[in-house]
Amino acid sequence: MSEGTFKKYGKRTLVYVFLILMSIISVFPLYWCFISSCNTTAEILGGKMLPGSHLIENLTNLFSQQDVLSAFKNSVINTVLVLVLSLAICSVAGYGFEIFHDKGKDIVMGIIMMSMMVPFVAILVPLFQMFTKMGFVNKYIGYILPSLSTPFLIMLFRNNARTFPKEVLEAARMDGLSEMGIFVRMFVPMMRPTFAAAATITFMNTWNAYLWPKVVLQTPASITMPMLVANLLSGYVVDYGVVMAGVTICTLPTVIVFFILQKSFTEAVAGAVK
Amino acid sequence: MRQSSGRKLTMHKKQQLIGWFFLIPATALIFWLSFYPMIRALMISFQGGRPTALQWSDPLTRNYQFLMKDTVFKTSLKNTFTYLIIQVPIMLVLAMIFATLLNDHQLKFKGVFRTCIFLPCATALVAYSLIFRTMFAYDGMINSVLMKIGILNEPINWLNNPGTAKAVIIIALIWRWTGYNMIFYLSSMQSIDYAIYEAARIDGAGAATQLFKITIPLLKPIILVTAIMSTNGTLQLFDESVNLTKGGPANATITMSHYIYNTMFQNNPNFGYAAAMSFVILILVAVLSAIQMKVGDKRE
Numbered sequence: 067m068s069e070g071t072f073k074k075y076g077k078r079t080l081v082y083v084f085l086i087l088m089s090i091i092s093v094f095p096l097y098w099c100f101i102s103s104c105n106t107t108a109e110i111l112g113g114k115m116l117p118g119s120h121l122i123e124n125l126t127n128l129f130s131q132q133d134v135l136s137a138f139k140n141s142v143i144n145t146v147l148v149l150v151l152s153l154a155i156c157s158v159a160g161y162g163f164e165i166f167h168d169k170g171k172d173i174v175m176g177i178i179m180m181s182m183m184v185p186f187v188a189i190l191v192p193l194f195q196m197f198t199k200m201g202f203v204n205k206y207i208g209y210i211l212p213s214l215s216t217p218f219l220i221m222l223f224r225n226n227a228r229t230f231p232k233e234v235l236e237a238a239r240m241d242g243l244s245e246m247g248i249f250v251r252m253f254v255p256m257m258r259p260t261f262a263a264a265a266t267i268t269f270m271n272t273w274n275a276y277l278w279p280k281v282v283l284q285t286p287a288s289i290t291m292p293m294l295v296a297n298l299l300s301g302y303v304v305d306y307g308v309v310m311a312g313v314t315i316c317t318l319p320t321v322i323v324f325f326i327l328q329k330s331f332t333e334a335v336a337g338a339v340k
Numbered sequence: 341m342r343q344s345s346g347r348k349l350t351m352h353k354k355q356q357l358i359g360w361f362f363l364i365p366a367t368a369l370i371f372w373l374s375f376y377p378m379i380r381a382l383m384i385s386f387q388g389g390r391p392t393a394l395q396w397s398d399p400l401t402r403n404y405q406f407l408m409k410d411t412v413f414k415t416s417l418k419n420t421f422t423y424l425i426i427q428v429p430i431m432l433v434l435a436m437i438f439a440t441l442l443n444d445h446q447l448k449f450k451g452v453f454r455t456c457i458f459l460p461c462a463t464a465l466v467a468y469s470l471i472f473r474t475m476f477a478y479d480g481m482i483n484s485v486l487m488k489i490g491i492l493n494e495p496i497n498w499l500n501n502p503g504t505a506k507a508v509i510i511i512a513l514i515w516r517w518t519g520y521n522m523i524f525y526l527s528s529m530q531s532i533d534y535a536i537y538e539a540a541r542i543d544g545a546g547a548a549t550q551l552f553k554i555t556i557p558l559l560k561p562i563i564l565v566t567a568i569m570s571t572n573g574t575l576q577l578f579d580e581s582v583n584l585t586k587g588g589p590a591n592a593t594i595t596m597s598h599y600i601y602n603t604m605f606q607n608n609p610n611f612g613y614a615a616a617m618s619f620v621i622l623i624l625v626a627v628l629s630a631i632q633m634k635v636g637d638k639r640e
Contacts, residue, residue, distance in 0.1 A: 161362060171363065177375075185576050185618075190618060212373050215370050274467075296583050332527065
């Protein structure tokens, strides 16, 4: 074997070793969380790396300590509402900004993009005040309203509307379809991948949200899964088996969606900055 | 002839007019729930008193003057910048390395590696904060394992020591976000014609030369986007501070957002002061983004 081939294969092996190591580090905390939900506190702290037989026990304790069903239900309702409404509002807007674009609308788009730079925490105080005044605190509407129109989704849909063929648009207009009809019957079916991408990223963000829900949802009956999980650490004696069981329940939906829709998620991340 | 072109014009005008109705819901929501509160926040930042009975401060800049004297605020500012300066560069460089390695067409199991490295993104911020808190507990798994294999003689109190607590937050952040940034780089790299790399290789360009002469110049816009996003995100860190370290020990890891939240809801809620602090974040985000855009432009 010449020195050149050795160098080449050595390097190659090094790349694989590095990537395998990094993949293990990336997956390990989640793996450990899932298996720990089947172990006792002593086993978890002691560094047990395989699942045990205490899953049922941990789940029973978790459900007796916390109203998991209510929090899970709240998370599902909030997420579904945000998904349906934000996709409808932002896709219509993104389409509008691209298809009917003129000087005025381009300026408005520019202003909307600027709102991306507004850190959410900067508007936390007035938003909470406004929502208190309107009676939205502890209600679904209070949770969902700030997520319904996001510059990110509008941009995603606008960028993808560029690929909507002009001929289809013209032909549909010739056929006498209304502008909204064109959107619903032509654009939506054609842009299914974009909608999937938008849905995936919206699902992740909404399900995982914490700061705003913590501010606007203050009664035990209105809290969401991430809030419930955070509460598990508040006692003096922490049962880590219960904590990991809670974290697992909170994480499974997003991990499952991640594996099913990974391609859409990737497209959403990359698509908005095309 | 004339009439038909006139009709076409009005039809076009009509369409443009209808277009506005497509935008109104989204635009109205953003003005109502983003721009209007921003102006309100500025006003509230000049006010004081109980949240239900806010009054103009006397002097008007009282909240801002107090900022200068508030040691917790200064600590939170320092902490946030520590995270920003250490974590963001490490994360972006790592993301670039991963993306470069995975963009190699001869690499096998590419999809598996990508999925693994991207997976942390599917975890809620609260969830991974709790996982890392459990792993790094004083009597926790990391200490147990390190002692078992003989690296440590006695456990390290990771979360109760200002330096190590910050390190744990930084490690956790890098774990959670590197794959996310990698996806941005990877998908932009895939739009670069792979023949360019092959040609460069034939010309004898090594991996480093390819990275610095081809990839980075072409990816500059996307690097800028990720830098701005990460800066924006880091300045707003909240979940990790609240759940991983609870801001402790003694505020050694508290972030600005965490302190703002405490100011709003703990002990004596002070909305005016919270608004003043949040306006500082707004200005920091704007200034840092502007600097990054300037720097990003210059490297042409």
